[in-house]
Amino acid sequence: MNTxxxxxxxxxxxxxxxxxxxxxIKDKSKYFLTTGIGSFFWMxxxxxxxxxxxxxxxxxxIVAATxxxxxxxxFWQVFSRDTPKSxxxxxxxxxxxxxxxxxxxxLAIINSPAEVQWLHIIGMIAxxxxxxxxxxxxxxxxxxxxxxxxxxxxxTQTPLNILYxxxxxxxxxxxxxxxxxxSVVVFYVRYRTQPQKAQxxxxxx
Numbered sequence: 001m002n003t004x005x006x007x008x009x010x011x012x013x014x015x016x017x018x019x020x021x022x023x024x025i026k027d028k029s030k031y032f033l034t035t036g037i038g039s040f041f042w043m044x045x046x047x048x049x050x051x052x053x054x055x056x057x058x059x060x061x062i063v064a065a066t067x068x069x070x071x072x073x074x075f076w077q078v079f080s081r082d083t084p085k086s087x088x089x090x091x092x093x094x095x096x097x098x099x100x101x102x103x104x105x106x107l108a109i110i111n112s113p114a115e116v117q118w119l120h121i122i123g124m125i126a127x128x129x130x131x132x133x134x135x136x137x138x139x140x141x142x143x144x145x146x147x148x149x150x151x152x153x154x155x156t157q158t159p160l161n162i163l164y165x166x167x168x169x170x171x172x173x174x175x176x177x178x179x180x181x182x183s184v185v186v187f188y189v190r191y192r193t194q195p196q197k198a199q200x201x202x203x204x205x
Contacts, residue, residue, distance in 0.1 A: 008048035013171035015041040016179040023143060023183035024190075031142075032134075033112035036072030043069055045172070064104075071097050073130045075135065094135050101128055119156045138179040150177040 018038030025031045043065035050058035071093075078090035105124030112120045126149040133145030154177050 001054055004048045004052035008045050008052060009172055011041050011045035011048055012176060014038075015045055016176055019176060020179045020183040023146065023180065023187055028141060029076055030083075032072050032079060033077035036069055036076055039065055039069040039072050042176070045197075060108075067097075067100065067104075071131070089140075090135065094131070097131055100130060101131055116156075123152045123156040143187060147181050147184045150180040153177050 015038050018034055020042060022031055022035035022038060025034055043062060046058045046061040046065055050056075050062065074093055075090065078086045078093070097130070101124070105120070105127060109117050109120045109124065130142075130145040130149040133141040135140070154174060
């Protein structure tokens with residue numbers, strides 16, 4: 001356990017805080033800003049892990065986290081400005097992000113062992129659903145899709161790998177995805193008696 005590994009764990013804790021907080025926010029632009037900051041710390045966590053254990057093992061994760069950071073911060077600007085031009089740009093940017101996710105997901109599936117390709121297919125479908133769900137109006141699409149995506153990440157990246165002889169555990173990765181699921185649960189518990197309040201102040205694209 002070296003210094004960079006400890007730093008990575010600290011950055012992971014910061015990521016958890018921002019990820020949990022983001023799904024308690026009803027305003028769309030504030031949500032994207034908060035989760036964008038969380039994605040930035042998520043990216044720096046993987047950089048620190050790369051410095052601790054070898055950058056080659058973390059490069060794909062750094063790219064994925066950078067993709068997430070850029071997407072969220074661009075959408076933050078789109079929803080903050082809330083103009084016809086920003087909405088048009090947002091739709092075009094969303095389409096580009098979907099294409100990028102499709103290409104990256106397909107490459108990941110092709111390069112994965114045949115025994116676990118089905119897991120990566122589930123992961124790609126869940127990731128695409130989440131990217132689209134983030135942009136859709138209302139509070140439910142993003143929360144439902146992020147919960148599904150978090151479960152898919154847990155399946156494709158963590159404990160089930162052991163079934164195929166891969167005994168690497170990413171404890172911080174597990175905690176980050178669990179934090180997303182927990183935040184969604186807390187959000188719905190908060191508004192279970194007054195569901196109409198969950199929609200207040202939530203900007204639509």
